[in-house]
Amino acid sequence: MHRIASLLGLMALPIALALATPPSATEQATSEFFENSVRPILVTRCVSCHGATQQMGNLRLDRGITPAQAQKLVRAIGYEASVKMPPSGRLSESDRAALTRWANSGASFPKTSTSAGRGGSQSWPFTPLRPPLAPPVDQARTDIDAFLLAKLHTLGLTFAPPADRRTLIRRVSFDLTGLPPTPEKVESFVADRRPDAYERVVDELLASPGYGERWGRRWLDVARYADSADARGLGGEGDISEAWRYRDWVIGALNADIPYTDFIRLQLAGDLYDDPVPTGFLAIGNWGNGDADKDKILTDIADDQVDVTSKAFLGLTVGCARCHDHKFDPISTRDYYSLAGIFFSSHILPRLTPKGQGEVMLRIPLETPGQKAAQAKLAEMNRRLATERDAAQKAVAEKWAQEAKAGRILDRAKWDEFIGVGGPSTLRIPFQRLGDVAGIEGVKGEKEALSATVNTTAQAQRILTFTLPPRSVNLHPSPTAGVAAIWKAEHSGTVAVEASLMDADPACGDGFAWELRQGDVVLEKGKVENGGKSPLLKRSVTVREGEILLLCILPGGEYSCDTTTIAWKVGDRNLTADALANPGKGAFGPWRFADLGAIKRTPEMEAVISLWKSGDQTKALNLAAMLPPDQKEKGGFLPDSEAFLMPEAKASRDALEKERAALKAQIPATPQIANGIAEGGVPGSQHEGIHDVRVHRRGRYDNLGDIVPRGAPVVLGGGPLPITSGSGRRELGQWIASEKNPMTARVIANRIWQGHFGRGIVATPSNFGLLGEKPTHPELLDWLASRLIADGWSLKKLHRRIVTSDAYRQSSVPSKAALARDPDNRLLSRAPRLRLESEALRDSLLSVTGKLDRTSGGMAFRDLAIPRRTVYAMTIRSDRTGFGPLFDAADSTNSIEKRTISTVAPQALYLLNSPFALEQAQALAIRLRAHPGTDNDRIDYIYRLLYSRPPTAREITLGKSFLMQSGGDGWDAYAQVLLCANEFFYVD
């Protein structure tokens, strides 16, 4: 077992570690010295001139050299003789010492090495996959067991006895679904005497949706999955807000058991197979958004993609070769840039933003072919409508003009509104919830961060840094534009105005400024400090019918905007009351919410206004009618409202609108968007289009070398790929997913093995290279990989083979001999004892209290009090606080091959004191009290519920005496103890 029982960093524990003596054989020491200290120097400083391609001075330093050459070498690197090497500059003291020591001690090359690092294509795991035969072992029931027993036998060991049925069903339930078995399932399995009773349980678990939720999460660790890149983001376009669709796709793909080859191909090139969602894999990376150096951003994105692709599918750390040939594995910079070229020829950004702005993510609309057709038709319909409207408006304008000639102005009030105020535009885009909180409704503007938010609930709602009071109206300006609530007078007269304002975001920003305006005239104004309130404003205002009052919230300082809670009464109308009755609307009754951002008027519009104001309404109307449609819309001129249409125009318009509505019904109201990748380098950037890239010497984009054709690592039989069109992602996916690729099946089979046993056959599953762990059972891994391919790349079949082996079904209690000879259980002389991962821990707590909500999929939820499975809980890359990280959930800044395991006091504090833990204890106590029978029956029940077994007599005695000592609330305290116990936390 590979585990860290305790880490001291954060309040950790002193612990007795079994310290075995490291191997001290001279041979190994020499080899390590060579690999760590000599080969890196030779590779980086020597072999470009003294290697396979060039042999200057007839010297090759990618192999052993003669004593004479060795002496010459020592002098050359010492800069003593006329030949001074390397010519680019003297080696450092320590490098020179290392090379000298190597030269003086025989200058030999370890046998397994070639010029490009370990093994080349000749050694495992780069060798072609050939299904090995299981060794003949009498006691072996399955081939898997034969491979394992053969090794154990050499140490005089064998498997532990089979685990009992209760232990086994508990183990396999957690393993396959991340949840404990119910007491009923345990009892029926214990009682089931059919020979295939266990296989039936396995099949049922593999078929349950819990399987994908459990094992999908493991893949998400590898895919550096996060729901949001930054806790401060509100899910804007710069964030990976649609990542959850990728998460749902992963879970669904595993549950559907799609062939692993499809799983690969779709994640690399799903967009080319009509499903962009799986390519979220390439879009959710961590590459420093916000850098002003745009070239660096592009290279960093490609680097992230090369890194995650090679680690996840090929088990190789190709990333090293960004700057230099891999020092240990046979991966060259040419390999790296041949892969990178594929990603440079693709884009996850729609464009590069101007300097100083963060990048926005590509948003790919998700449409069925039917929806696509409807969308196209709708666009056509909109064009026709616009034409109709233009004609109608022109007719209106002509009529107005005629009337004006006769001294009559039609729709005077409307014109006043358009011309007099210049028309702040109403916020239009409705939303129904904020974060994960339902009942927060409102509207927002089309750009910027402007919004008006109504908390319709009776509770104060804390979201990010701000708090919305119960039943309140809240305005949020953008850093550059104000936002207003507007009241329009229905009658002329004098009205009482009463308003109060409060900064709802004391933890952020720097306050706000406000103004009360009547049309363009500022009546009152003030500033509110961060976290402050304005005194209640009271005054009366005399208004004409149609005139407007504006309560404006303006940004307080540079680059800041604060959420502001407002209360406002005008006459007998109360904004808060009216808004609560009409949440999610931008305009209602006399009220509306509007964007104060400057409306850019064209000179033509200004001309209309000045004509109107000068009194020449006829000319103004004629000119207005001539304005292009977009100017009318934006300028607030000539709206397409009913009042302005003649009856005949209205009829024709209505018919069109009806048709349009029918079409619209076929298209989802808010377009479904995916974060993913598309063909061609970032549009408008130097990488736009499809092309090979040059080697970036030392990883620098400003130091370019040779062009490399797009392709795959040569050592794996890659080289240039047969790309006929496009970036090459399709071909890369096909190449990785090919049976001939020596790594693909081995890498995934090893990940699955690690999932079941806590340790892979290669213990570093994303690094099969020289610096990774050596395999414990390479033949077994090859056998598993071969079976996977033969089974049509079905992962479920592979799981089934593994969990039905005797190795899997043995007890976790080691014999004395096993402890002595296989102390770390590398050879599987017993079943591993595994700790619940953070997701399984929380899910199990909810499961045993009976509260677990099995709803699957959808946007991530933020509030951990929501009793859904943890795989659907929000993960934020910039936030490492809270439940998940505390229990070692994967850190989404990196591709994680294996989670660390820490046992620290804050975990115990969480289980003892957190509201969540106390709530679960209480819920469990309620469940227990409701259980019929005596206290003995209840204690019996809780053991079956939590540990899948009945209690011992001693445990009953302990329980009863605790309860007696505790009096009334004993069950809560007792339930919590049992939830904290090691037996709940570790699975045998």
Place this chain on the structure above:
Amino acid sequence: MTRREMLKNWGTGFGMLGLASLLSEDALAASSPTATPLPRAKRVIFLFMSGGPSHVDTFDPKPRLAAENGKPLPFAKPSLERTKTGNLLASPWQFKKYGQSGIEVSELFPKVAECIDDICVIRSMVADNINHNGACLQMNTGEQAFSRPSLGSWLLYGLGTMNRNLPGYVVLSPAQPAQGAPLWGSSFLPSAFQGTLVSDLKNPIANLTNPRFSAQKQREQLDLLAQLNALHKTERLGDAQLEGRIQSFELAFRMQREAPDAFDVERESPETKKLYGLDNPLTETFGRQCLMARRLAERGVRMVQVYHTQTAKRASCQLWDQHGGLRAELPNNCAATDQPIAALLKDLKARGMLKDTLVVWGGEFGRTPTAESADGREHHPFGFTMWMAGGGIKGGLAYGATDEYGWHAVENKVHVHDLHATILHLMGIDHTRLTYLYGGRNYRLTDVYGKVVTDILA
């Protein structure tokens, strides 16, 4: 996990250094054969002025700026530019010589200036990134874009903690600086080495109190737990992780008593509170942070990072980011931090702790000597100021220099990697030997760079 596995995983050859944290509570007390430099400091307090404080207005006086105010910079600006800035902008503030050393400090920092003879001002800092996110990452992890362990995590990994009842690395920041957790994350190092963020200064550690059960009831619970766990363990001999978890509950119980004390600045004397400015709304927040940092340092926390992200008036991830409002906001920021920082230095000295506590001051970069609009300065990584005091640092020294306009560092350049190498050196660690094997490569805080700045060592 065996020692061999650890050695393999935790730094080839020099894994012992990393192991210190697992095997001993205080590597300084133990003799560590590979920690070559003699440790001069036991702990670090890093005062981080989030946003990028202007060097030419604080610690790097430039008379030429005043002489040529409003004139263009007489040489070409580097191609790495965020936005185009205008002409040279003289500092609106006066500089004066302080202390025996006569180092010039701006009038914005009168109290810190009184401690100048304990301070080494590095006026030749250089960083590589011109944006907050990348620059903050580099200042904290050495890398600008990708995930790497933070300085504090490396220290904890290399040296372990000195108090098992407290987090070994604490980050005090009322508002989130730049991109948050990656700045104090452990990345591929085990997660126990990450910084513990304290953002609510009044309720610093989560779940320290139980709202449901009395301490006595909880003791009874833990006694039952111990009995049940002991029964469970009898059938499962030889599994250290079970014992480790049993102890973690006992430790948690003890922590409930000890940790609140460590964070509670109210237990300080009225004089001390006044010294840190807790009686003044202007200095209260940062004063509280600095005083908390001292209490934690005193109790064995290895690294405390104090982010200035909140004043009485505003909270921001980039308080020191004066693109505009230089004349109003910079004095505010300085006034909010000057007294608390000076108090920290004096208090540490009075308690005899300054000699083995390394105090570091700075932000992610400086600001342009040229003007952005009329009253602002842009981001500037090409030459800026940081200072260090205490643990092994030569006080009263102004090291390095920018050119006469304060643009490029020209003399004794100190790159961020060099700063990191120096901090590790002062803590008794050779930065080239503190490594961790991850993804097939031995990683270092300083990557393949970094040079210890020996000139500033006492």
